[in-house]
Amino acid sequence: QLQLQESGPGLVKPSETLSLTCTVSGGSLSNSNYYWGWIRQPPGKGLEWIGSIYHSGSTYYNPSLKSRVTISVDTSKKQFSLKLTSVTAADTALYYCARHQLLVYFDYWGQGALVTVSS
């Protein structure tokens, strides 16, 4: 059974960089049908797609976040990572990683990692 697990600091200071890693177990990152994505959910609010990556390194980003987001992949470690620069309180959210099937739907999700932006 495929499992995804987010990890990273739970508290980030304003203007700094948020960094999270998603570790995949029970499956391969390199299947041709699969992309790997990040989605976030501010407390009490809805879901927002951040971006996704293919095992080759091709990336796709939400246009509204593109200038601040970098997603990378390390297939040898079965991990993919998110970096979000110049964070503000508006970036406080539960951050989920997920398998992005054919770049059209998310079929496996991690449990989520809460990141708070505060000084």
Added chain:
Amino acid sequence: QSALTQPASVSGSPGQSITISCTGTSSDVGGYNYVSWYQQHPGKAPKLMIYDVSNRPSGVSNRFSGSKSGSTASLTISGLQAEDEADYYCSSYTSSSMVFGGGTKLTVL
């Protein structure tokens, strides 16, 4: 890209059917048959319920069904059960990007 439009809340009694709408544009919902629906219980990760407009993943009850007409997609839940009470989100592919709806809170009366 703008979020897809969903009603903030819907409700129904056990055994009844309800439908949640998801309205987009010709650039997303109307332009592709790539609408998906997610169920989220409090404190839990979203769960895929419908993909590619009307397909159910293995293990999802056949009480859940999806459809689309023009730029509006719909999720129908028949035979409502208490366990269906949750938030529901639609999502659509749009030109190498993804957009979600604002979410609908389903209350089972």
